[in-house]
Amino acid sequence: MVLIQLLAATLVLLIILLHFGNAYSLSRDEFPSDFVFGASTSAYQVEGAANKDGRKPSIWDTFSHSGNGHMYKGNGDIACDQYHKYKEDVQLMANMGLDAYRFSISWSRLIPDGKGPINPKGLEYYNNLTNELISHGIQPHVTLHHWDLPQKLEDEYGGWVNRSIVKDFTAYAEVCFREFGDRVKYWTTVNEGNVYASFGYDLGMLPPQRCSPSFQANCSRGNSSTEPYLVAHHMLLAHASAARLYRKKYKGTQHGFIGFNLLTFGFVPLTNTSEDIIATQRVQDFMIGWFLNPFTFGDYPDIMKKNAGSRIPSFTKKESNLVKGSIDFLGINFYFSFYVKNSPAIQQIKDRDYMEDIEVETIQLTTNDTSPFEVPITPWMLQCVLDSVKKDYGNFPIYIHENGQQTLSNSSLDDWSRVKYLHEYIGAMANALRSGSNVKGYFVWCFLDGFELLGGYEMSYGLYYINVKDPSLKRQPKLSAKWYTNFLKRKPMDPKVTIEIGKNQLFPSHASLLDNAK
Numbered sequence: 001m002v003l004i005q006l007l008a009a010t011l012v013l014l015i016i017l018l019h020f021g022n023a024y025s026l027s028r029d030e031f032p033s034d035f036v037f038g039a040s041t042s043a044y045q046v047e048g049a050a051n052k053d054g055r056k057p058s059i060w061d062t063f064s065h066s067g068n069g070h071m072y073k074g075n076g077d078i079a080c081d082q083y084h085k086y087k088e089d090v091q092l093m094a095n096m097g098l099d100a101y102r103f104s105i106s107w108s109r110l111i112p113d114g115k116g117p118i119n120p121k122g123l124e125y126y127n128n129l130t131n132e133l134i135s136h137g138i139q140p141h142v143t144l145h146h147w148d149l150p151q152k153l154e155d156e157y158g159g160w161v162n163r164s165i166v167k168d169f170t171a172y173a174e175v176c177f178r179e180f181g182d183r184v185k186y187w188t189t190v191n192e193g194n195v196y197a198s199f200g201y202d203l204g205m206l207p208p209q210r211c212s213p214s215f216q217a218n219c220s221r222g223n224s225s226t227e228p229y230l231v232a233h234h235m236l237l238a239h240a241s242a243a244r245l246y247r248k249k250y251k252g253t254q255h256g257f258i259g260f261n262l263l264t265f266g267f268v269p270l271t272n273t274s275e276d277i278i279a280t281q282r283v284q285d286f287m288i289g290w291f292l293n294p295f296t297f298g299d300y301p302d303i304m305k306k307n308a309g310s311r312i313p314s315f316t317k318k319e320s321n322l323v324k325g326s327i328d329f330l331g332i333n334f335y336f337s338f339y340v341k342n343s344p345a346i347q348q349i350k351d352r353d354y355m356e357d358i359e360v361e362t363i364q365l366t367t368n369d370t371s372p373f374e375v376p377i378t379p380w381m382l383q384c385v386l387d388s389v390k391k392d393y394g395n396f397p398i399y400i401h402e403n404g405q406q407t408l409s410n411s412s413l414d415d416w417s418r419v420k421y422l423h424e425y426i427g428a429m430a431n432a433l434r435s436g437s438n439v440k441g442y443f444v445w446c447f448l449d450g451f452e453l454l455g456g457y458e459m460s461y462g463l464y465y466i467n468v469k470d471p472s473l474k475r476q477p478k479l480s481a482k483w484y485t486n487f488l489k490r491k492p493m494d495p496k497v498t499i500e501i502g503k504n505q506l507f508p509s510h511a512s513l514l515d516n517a518k
Contacts, residue, residue: 026423028490030430036139036441037488038100039093039463040402042146042191044076045450047106049083053121056112058148059159063207064451069218071205072456080448080466081473083125090132092464092475093447097488100139102401102443103129104146104191107172114150115168118175130183141186141399141443143261144173144242147196147207147453154208160231161201161210166238173242177250185256187246188331188401189239192263193232194287201227206453226311233313236294240319240326259329261401262291266337266381279342284388296393298324329440330389333402337381374417375405379428386437395438400429404445405480406452409460418480426487444484448475 028037044050044060064075082089093101107114109122133140149159157164173189181187190196196206202224204211210222243258250256267283269276285293285301293301298320304312315323386398405421422444429442449462457468463481466473486493 025493026427026430026487028487031433034440035433036099036399038098038102038139038141038441038443039096039447040102040443040445041082041447041450042104042143042148043106043109044079044146044148045446045452046080046082046103046448047109048077048079048081050075050077050079052083053109053125054112054119055106055109055122057151058106058108059151059154059207060148060453062151062154063209068456069205069209071454072458074451074456074468076451078468078473079451080468082448085473086125086129087132088475089448090129090136090138092477093133093138094136096463096481096485098138099488100141100186100441100443101133101447102141102143102188104143104148105176106148107145108148108150108152111172111175112150112152114153114156115171123179126180130180134183139186140180140184141188141401141441142176142180142184143188143191143401144176145169145189146191147200149208159208160197160234161227163234163237165234166241169238170241170245174245174249177246177254181246181250181254181256185254186329186399187256187258188261189242189258190235191261191331191401192333193235193239193260194290195263197228197231197235201231229308229312232290236291236323237319240323243326243328244322257328257397259327259331259397259399260291260295261331261333262288263333263335264288264385265334266378266384267340268337268381270339270341273342275342276340280340283340288389289392292330292389292393294320294323295327296324327396329397329399331399331401332385332389333445334382334385334400335375335403337376337378374407375421377405377421377424379424382425383428383432383435383437386432386439387435390437395436397438397440399441399443400425400439401443402445403442404461406455406459406461409449409458411460413465413476413478415478415480418478419483422480422484422487 031037044058049055050057050061060076063069068074090101105126106122110119110126111117112119112122130140153159153165153168159165169189173187176184177187199206200208201210201222204216204219204222204224209218210227211219212222212224213219215224239260246256246258265287267280269280282303285303289301290304293299294315299305299315300312382400382403389398403425405415405418407415407417426442429439432439444463446461446463448464449457449460449466449468451457452459452461463478463484465476465478483493485491
């Protein structure tokens with residue numbers, strides 16, 4: 001019987017190999033020569049030196065020093081100390097073979113009060129970092145706002161809830177274009193604008209912790225029913241204003257590109273009922289259409305205007321024309337996929353109606369070696385997102401700005417789960433390109449084990465391990481860093497990757513048969 005099972009398993013494996021060819025192998029040669037591979041970080045998560053050389057607090061400093069919404073301990077005061085260790089980090093990037101490094105500028109390091117005088121030390125740091133990257137042949141991809149609005153602007157007029165932010169953000173952007181634009185060609189104005197608006201101003205669980213106080217104990221101010229819409233509106237206008245300035249004043253000589261970043265999810269109806277199918281489209285409109293509709297068509301989705309009514313701001317004709325077509329590319333962050341269920345009962349919750357009458361449930365995919373702390377691997381859902389964006393909004397350039405696997409911070413350097421994760425998602429990029437998606441680059445989150453917004457130092461996404469309790473903050477490469485290096489340098493992959501991925505990820509039923517035959 002065992003022999004028959006073994007023969008059957010061998011036959012199945014042969015069929016898989018014949019049908020899918022080299023399905024489990026992965027080569028950089030499958031990608032266009034101009035496809036960019038990189039890694040990402042953000043200022044507050046890795047820079048440290050939070051109180052040094054003239055930098056003033058951002059809303060993320062305030063959030064972390066007030067307890068991180070009671071979710072975890074820690075702050076970014078020191079973090080990975082990239083402020084002092086940037087040369088070492090850039091050398092590691094060069095050794096890996098990275099094409100690009102996506103980082104953010106700390107607005108309150110460059111312009112400590114959010115407006116007014118430039119901080120010379122902040123200007124010097126970002127010039128030094130940019131020059132170091134360029135000297136090693138690494139493209140700098142810069143984000144201007146990554147969850148870290150200067151606290152001074154929050155205190156003065158409420159930050160993003162106030163239209164004054166449009167002028168101040170545009171002035172900040174111009175400083176960056178003027179000072180760094182001769183070397184920086186890829187600008188992202190705002191990171192995760194959709195989630196920043198909802199988690200910071202509707203749910204109130206992330207900076208700046210604004211929501212209806214009756215909804216969340218952590219909120220002492222805010223209005224969940226109106227502020228998310230105001231914040232998103234002002235982000236769209238601020239982005240469009242900065243893009244207009246860049247195109248008018250700098251693009252002709254600098255030849256760069258300006259984009260916007262959204263956190264995307266894979267959404268699947270929980271059932272095949274029309275209610276759940278319609279709810280899935282509705283959540284797409286509220287999460288993605290909220291920004292891509294204005295960028296593409298100059299206005300919000302009809303379902304948002306219907307549900308939110310007067311709470312969602314209206315664009316004037318001039319504003320609509322300003323926002324429409326204002327992105328040269330879209331940045332996408334992707335981690336999770338969800339089942340969507342229509343749930344009218346949610347409408348009964350007072351003070352909040354953002355993305356109303358929808359419930360979502362995380363899609364969990366488990367194997368015998370999958371930790372409950374790990375992000376489920378659903379690369380086909382990322383392909384669905386790319387296909388959906390192309391179908392609904394056009395085939396403009398897309399950069400995957402963040403994609404990565406979380407583990408516990410004290411887990412092994414042999415992070416096989418992250419290796420499998422990267423193998424699957426990079427493979428999905430190759431498939432997306434073959435199907436016509438205009439994907440231009442892929443960035444791993446995260447280059448270093450930094451200070452995570454949802455888990456502090458308790459969760460790890462880094463290619464390099466850092467023990468933040470060790471004053472040396474030594475960078476130690478994980479297996480995933482070595483795998484990524486081999487991929488980027490076209491070196492042979494460890495055969496174990498092929499076996500593990502083939503067994504546990506793509507063909508679970510076949511994997512079970514192979515296990516039973518052992």
